[in-house]
Amino acid sequence: MVLKPALSFTRRDVLVGLLGASWAGCRRLPSSPELSGELVETTSAALAHRMRERTTLVPTRTEEVPVVILGGGIAGLAAAWWLQKSGIERFELLELGRAPGGTSASGVRDGLEFPWGAHYLPSPGDSQPELVQFLEQFGTVSRREASGALEYSETELCAAPKERVYFRGIWFEGLYPRAGASPAELEQLGRFEREVDTLIGVRGGDGRRALALPIAECSDDPKLRALDELSMAEWLDRLDFDSPRLRWLVDYACRDDFGLRPSETSAWAGLHYFAARTDAPDEDSAEFLTWPAGNGELVRRLVKAVGASRMHCEQLVLGVEPEGDGRRARVLVLDAKSNELRALIAERVIYALPSFTRRYLLSGFENSVDYHPPYAPWLVANVHLKDRPRSVGFPTAWDNVIYGSNSLGYVVATHQLHRERGPTVWTYYLPMADRSAASARAQLESLSWADASSAVVAELASCHPDFREHARRVDVLKWGHGMVRPEVGTLFGGTRQAAARPLGPVHFAHSDLSGMALFEEAFFHGTRAAKEVLGGVRL
Amino acid sequence: MTEAPVHTPPLEATAERLEPGDSGPPLNAAAVLAAVFLIATCGLIYELIAGTLASYVLGDSVTQFSTVIGVYLSAMGLGAWLSKFIGSGVVVRFVEIESAVALVGGTSAAFLFLAYSHLSFFHPLLYGTVLLIGTLVGLEIPLLMRILKDTYELKDLIARVLTVDYLGALVASLAFPMFLVPKLGLVRGALAVGILNALVAIWSTYLFARIVHRPARLVLLRVEAFFVLILLLVGMVFADELTALSEDEMYPDPIVFAETSPYQRIVFTRSGSQFQLFLSSHLQFASGDEHRYHEALVHPGASVAAGLGAPLERVLVLGGGDGLAVREILKHDSVRKVLLVDLDPVMTTLARDFPLLAELNQRSLHDPRVRVTNADAMTWLASGAEAEGRFDLIIIDFPDPNSFSLGKLYTTRFYRLVQRVLAENGALVVQATSPLIARRSYWCVVRTISASGLHVQPYHANVPSFGEWGFVLAARRPFDPPSELPDLELRFLTERTMASLFDFPRDMSEVETEVNRLNNQILVQYYGAEWSRWY
């Protein structure tokens, strides 16, 4: 009796586990010949785990710093930007990673840039004045003299063609595959769009918009918030939306923005995705801003504006506690380069770390809130190609989505460079949406580079006949806590709101305080926390 | 849980029997489902082949492609609807249709490649073939469902057939890019799928033998199907000869030279003393009347630049790798430097060294004042162009905006980049497709140039081998249409002719359009829609 080679067996399991059941019938398992690549880490995972061990070490040095920002993701960087703009000179930012950026990190290889996480920002309107101000500072947006309307730079708005979808062997323009859709399906799409349009215009009893950005500005009206008690799938059921294509579109949207399936996504969050980026019914929704490095470009600009000298990387924050009478705080931090432990005594701390760390790092504060929302794990791969693979149907767009796949497809990192030939980088996104956050995280952690890259190659080769001839390298990054998951009932329970309130000298800022991982929310919380600091102390 | 097949015939079935007098034993259901599976797989592959063929031969011209798929899908609907007119003899019809699908679908790729040679009616042929295959494929499943009706209960029948149909589609969409195209290519791939259909036809004559009224009919059907099978097998053997044959037929005149560069297919054809250049099968010029085009492209702009006070010493040409615009530019004695930026080194080398062309452009690229740079104009302008200084006259002569990669060269962004190298008193000219055939496209280019901050004067000229052709003149300062021409040994333009070019008759006059920007590429849409109306 001949046994199947164990490796190919597990490899297929991995493929099915990652990409879905349709791969179960795949006989010949794709190998990835001559492909190089590696598992990439933006922060050292081993180091990060030390956060969970209460340290008994005694700091070798104690310093006094007026303001300390913990975390150099968008929230921390936005806080730093606001402080710097407001004339505050003396503050320090501590970041665990090798470079600032967090989940908006990016990379560069052979002269080509690519995102590792966030890759676009919907162009903001006047409801987000601080963000507009930041974008103005770098010339991304200017105000028309006559009308005062915002005008975005043509080179930073996502160039056409923006999206296409691979459906039954062919690429089609747009996200919704219209080809062959029955009149009944198209009618449902139209009805769905009208429902969303209505929601765009809805205001609560308090006069505020139902679904807007930032989320803190949305109406408190309990009637609207009741949507959070419903899953997106239930909302669709209630309105008799059963068209498979429409259901797929919503499924894609939930996985894209939240790393969740509609059956678990809060309907409030799901509808927010569709409605919040449009100012008024009948208006077009905001266009996207994007760059080769994705939102890594915005990271670079924030770092530039603030000054790299104020940022300290490879610093692991190990604890935050009240100092003395509790009007100041004491931050314990390990310098991973020198292995030196420092204590910082600060007038004010901006805590821009993900909230799940609170339970390990905060101690000694009264009324401390244990906010520990679920996070979706994500797998991101950057595929380096010698030249552009051929497509059947609509030509390569910025966002290339695969109908019915577990992945979100890929984004072309060189899209904004307008080069149709030569080397390029495709950023492939796979949210691990199908299980509980914890078991998905375990699955992700156990994944080897070989397994992950062969799944990526298998899927991309299935929609480009000559993909293998062009692919050179696949690098893979695993985000264990990629995005906060807005599961049903998590948004308006009260814990999230309470977690955003200051604890003595500690002010909180992270996108997860909004329950949704969005650049806008990270930026909002960063600047809000900075304003709290400025209002509260004279420095 | 799926229910077990129900063998008692449902009510309806007693009313309409498959074949008169039939009351044979039930069919081998698994075998029929296997046939459904094969049919579904083949059906989707034909759709993919039609789509792929359309995007290969028509370039990434977006609208054409979606129309092909649209036609295929509606034809399938048509087929399904037509199936209700088939009253009796369902099995016989089914086998006939299988053979027909095998024949038409199997030879479709070869046929269309050959037909592509006859440029003038390729489109009707393409759509006709797609319509035919789609209709035939649309007939298959409804007929099979009727054949199976006695074997399953309706609900169960639909569920099973749809599942198998879906599986077939899934397999097709994986097999097509992973196996069929890379291993067999389109022509052989189509033949192979046709062979599958022919085998299904032959197999069905055995499978349904028991329920057919007149077995003699079956033998005839079987012979038919075998005949198709053999035809397709022969096709497999001679597929290479077939594809080689097709290119020579693509052009109205004999090919005298052909080369494929990484960017395009370059073909020269010749008849008598005349010759033509085709780039990726679009006519670039015909030697008989290209002087009209190139004189109109260069001299009005030169006059405006001179009128505005530019010394007309430094000239930039973007596109125009054939060297013909440069020939016209060099007629102006004041010119000291011409920089030609063209994407394709193969093209500019031919313009310099291929005798036929070098003679026509009067060896313009050998002139010491001329320098050639091979680069994508947009990339070149965005990085490093300013080191070349500013130009008194800029001639922009790109292929028409039929794809996003060309459409970007007609955006406000592009014209703003161009302005960075345009002298204060300089002028620029843009070839802007036909204002007659693609009226909205033409005026969109005019509007876009003016939205980029330049003053414009639109004009047009008649070039018989192209038709009525449009250009746009632009400068930083307001200016009037040019009225003076230096004495240059021209064959087309006089001062009076030139003045008349700036007048637009009613059927080409200005229409409302949007501005073409990188983030909307609206021009590609206009252009696709307008040209597909004519060709």
Ligand SMILES: Cc1cc2nc3c(=O)[nH]c(=O)nc-3n(C[C@H](O)[C@H](O)[C@H](O)COP(=O)(O)OP(=O)(O)OC[C@H]3O[C@@H](n4cnc5c(N)ncnc54)[C@H](O)[C@@H]3O)c2cc1C
């Ligand atoms: C794959 C992926 C794709 C995304 N795509 C988009 C997108 O296209 N558009 C969009 O708007 N959003 C996107 N997001 C959401 C993205 O998370 C937000 O846009 C934003 O970057 C969140 O910033 P933040 O500052 O709130 O959080 P984080 O990015 O989580 O920043 C927290 C920082 O704290 C640091 N840190 C953690 N623990 C410690 C410690 N103990 N000591 C020191 N430092 C520590 C981390 O290293 C990190 O830099 C994406 C997210 C992922 C994972």
